[in-house]
Amino acid sequence: MSQPSIPNTNPFKSELFTVATVLVAAWITYAMHLVFTVVPNEVTMGAVQRIFYFHVGSAFATYAAAFCMLIGSLGFLALKQNHLDSLQLAAAEVGLLFCSLVLITGMIWGQFAWNLAFSFREPRLVSTLVLWLLFVALVALRKFADREQAPAFCAVLGILGAIMVPVVVFSVKLLSPIAQLHPVVVEHGGLREATFRTTFWVANGAVVSMGLLFIWIRHRIALLEIRSNEQNI
Amino acid sequence: MFNDKLRVCWRLFRKDLVIEARRGELLAMIVIATIGLSVILSYGAWLAGLSENQRILLAPALSLSVLLITALSVIGKFSEYDEQSGALEGLLMADVPSEALYLSRVAAIWVITFVAALVASLILPTLLGLPQVAALFTVSGIACVAGISLGLASTGALLASVTARVRVGGIFLLTLVLPLIIPLFFAGCEVLSGQESGHDFWWTVIWGLDAIYLAAGLWLHPYVLVNRTALPL
Amino acid sequence: MNEVAQQITQQVPDTFNGMFIGYSVFWIGIALYVVFLGIKLKHLEKRK
Numbered sequence: 436m437s438q439p440s441i442p443n444t445n446p447f448k449s450e451l452f453t454v455a456t457v458l459v460a461a462w463i464t465y466a467m468h469l470v471f472t473v474v475p476n477e478v479t480m481g482a483v484q485r486i487f488y489f490h491v492g493s494a495f496a497t498y499a500a501a502f503c504m505l506i507g508s509l510g511f512l513a514l515k516q517n518h519l520d521s522l523q524l525a526a527a528e529v530g531l532l533f534c535s536l537v538l539i540t541g542m543i544w545g546q547f548a549w550n551l552a553f554s555f556r557e558p559r560l561v562s563t564l565v566l567w568l569l570f571v572a573l574v575a576l577r578k579f580a581d582r583e584q585a586p587a588f589c590a591v592l593g594i595l596g597a598i599m600v601p602v603v604v605f606s607v608k609l610l611s612p613i614a615q616l617h618p619v620v621v622e623h624g625g626l627r628e629a630t631f632r633t634t635f636w637v638a639n640g641a642v643v644s645m646g647l648l649f650i651w652i653r654h655r656i657a658l659l660e661i662r663s664n665e666q667n668i
Numbered sequence: 669m670f671n672d673k674l675r676v677c678w679r680l681f682r683k684d685l686v687i688e689a690r691r692g693e694l695l696a697m698i699v700i701a702t703i704g705l706s707v708i709l710s711y712g713a714w715l716a717g718l719s720e721n722q723r724i725l726l727a728p729a730l731s732l733s734v735l736l737i738t739a740l741s742v743i744g745k746f747s748e749y750d751e752q753s754g755a756l757e758g759l760l761m762a763d764v765p766s767e768a769l770y771l772s773r774v775a776a777i778w779v780i781t782f783v784a785a786l787v788a789s790l791i792l793p794t795l796l797g798l799p800q801v802a803a804l805f806t807v808s809g810i811a812c813v814a815g816i817s818l819g820l821a822s823t824g825a826l827l828a829s830v831t832a833r834v835r836v837g838g839i840f841l842l843t844l845v846l847p848l849i850i851p852l853f854f855a856g857c858e859v860l861s862g863q864e865s866g867h868d869f870w871w872t873v874i875w876g877l878d879a880i881y882l883a884a885g886l887w888l889h890p891y892v893l894v895n896r897t898a899l900p901l
Numbered sequence: 902m903n904e905v906a907q908q909i910t911q912q913v914p915d916t917f918n919g920m921f922i923g924y925s926v927f928w929i930g931i932a933l934y935v936v937f938l939g940i941k942l943k944h945l946e947k948r949k
Contacts, residue, residue, distance in 0.1 A: 479914075480914065480916060481914040481915055481916035481917070482915070482916050482917045482919070482920040483916035483917075483919035483920045483923065484916075484920075485920050485924075486919070486920055486923035486924065489923075489924070489927055490923075493927070512888075512891055529934075532930060532931075532934050535930065536926070536927055536930050536931075539926050539930070540923045540926060540927055543919055543922055543923040543926065544919065544923060546919070547916045547918070547919025547920075548916065548919070561854075565847050565850050565851075566847075568846060568847035568850070569847035569848070571843070571847075572843050572844050572846070572847055575840070575843055576830070576834070576840075576844065579834045579835050579836050579840060580830070580833070580834045580835075581833070581834075581835075584833060587891050587892065588830045588834075588892065590891070591826070591830070591888045591891055591892055592827070592830070592844060594884070594888065595823070595826075595848055595884055595888070596847065596848065598880065598884060599847070599848050599851070602851055602877065602880070603850070603851050645931070649934065649938075652938060653938065656938060656941050656942055656945070659942075659945050660941075660945060663945055663948050667948070
């Protein structure tokens with residue numbers, strides 16, 4: 436079984452990491468500038484609507500992490516390579532982080548805008564909650580399973596979970612009776628004001644790139660852990 | 669070839685049921701836990717002073733949650749018996765096909781869960797003062813309970829092989845299966861709540877999900893079983 | 902800010918607190934994860 440060579444370096448000391456971090460930091464700074472100084476307050480909700488830009492970005496980052504998790508899981512079961520298992524581990528952990536942020540920021544936004552932090556009549560809240568439970572299960576399984584068996588177990592659960600994501604998203608949309616609380620701004624061709632639109636896409640890109648950067652770093656750290664365990668055995 | 673696998677599967681299924689019938693531990697544990705939980709939950713519903721209509725709407729969700737909690741906390745034990753007694757090791761050494769192992773386990777868990785589900789669907793509505801709404805008394809109710817038990821059994825059988833070798837053991841099954849089973853739970857509540865609209869859709873969700881779980885279980889079960897030794901790093 | 906934007910800005914409810922708490926939670930979450938990564942890396946360097 437061929438294994439790629441595992442770099443024995445601190446990921447924080449590589450040049451590529453420095454460049455990527457600076458770029459992501461600059462992107463986020465620009466997004467924050469747009470969110471706080473360029474776009475106006477939304478007319479019915481006021482300032483709290485500005486959470487929207489990073490809230491939706493976190494949701495995109497969560498889905499990107501779920502996709503990486505699927506690639507890592509399938510890849511690991513097919514090729515049995517450590518770096519694919521590390522990708523799965525990294526994606527599940529970062530997915531849990533961003534999914535938690537989506538839920539918490541969404542609840543805060545809901546509480547201030549509609550005086551309702553959570554509702555089971557709202558499909559997207561329910562599907563995000565299910566996805567969050569899945570990420571929790573994956574991270575917990577990684578913690579509780581033996582080191583040798585965890586990769587295959589997590590890959591199996593990761594694939595099952597990734598299969599369930601679209602099913603959950605589509606099925607909960609039909610829960611009866613649906614009273615749509617969640618704004619469907621983008622699907623309904625909203626964000627007509629140009630500054631809203633620009634800020635929306637810049638902020639989304641910034642948060643997703645931050646998520647991918649985290650996955651990359653965590654992936655490198657996981658590989659270092661494997662190497663360190665090898666040396667200690 | 670196919671007939672051979674089916675024969676092996678049938679023998680394993682019979683063995684599991686005969687052992688369970690002699691011991692009677694799992695079914696007894698599920699039923700006792702079901703009664704205990706039903707008492708607490710129905711007491712809460714009476715305490716809240718809910719009207720008969722509200723209790724009718726609440727009954728399916730409560731019955732299914734009792735089933736989920738009790739069944740998932742017990743079926744993990746099934747695989748632990750095999751793991752600890754060395755029976756699984758023997759079956760693997762005898763080259764028993766993984767599909768036969770998986771399907772026989774699903775069938776055995778399905779039977780036990782289905783019986784427990786029928787008990788849960790009778791006890792809780794009775795304690796809520798509504799024995800007439802028990803799923804046991806209608807064909808569609810029984811079919812719905814059978815569908816949900818099959819989903820529980822197919823994900824439970826796969827992931828119980830995982831939890832049998834995880835430090836925290838069978839109780840961890842609830843954490844792993846819950847995010848996967850929630851859409852099935854929603855569909856079951858919709859069907860059992862007796863609202864006519866969208867019934868066909870929810871039936872499709874129940875049996876469609878069962879098919880997905882079974883197919884995914886058959887595909888992924890070998891990975892959970894075969895990986896019993898450490899991967900070369 | 903153009904005219905449309907200026908009109909929108911007028912007479913909106915004051916929900917600044919919500920925005921402040923939301924962004925604080927977001928950045929605290931991110932910061933905690935960065936700290937977690939740092940601790941993991943430090944442990945690894947110690948083991949070397």
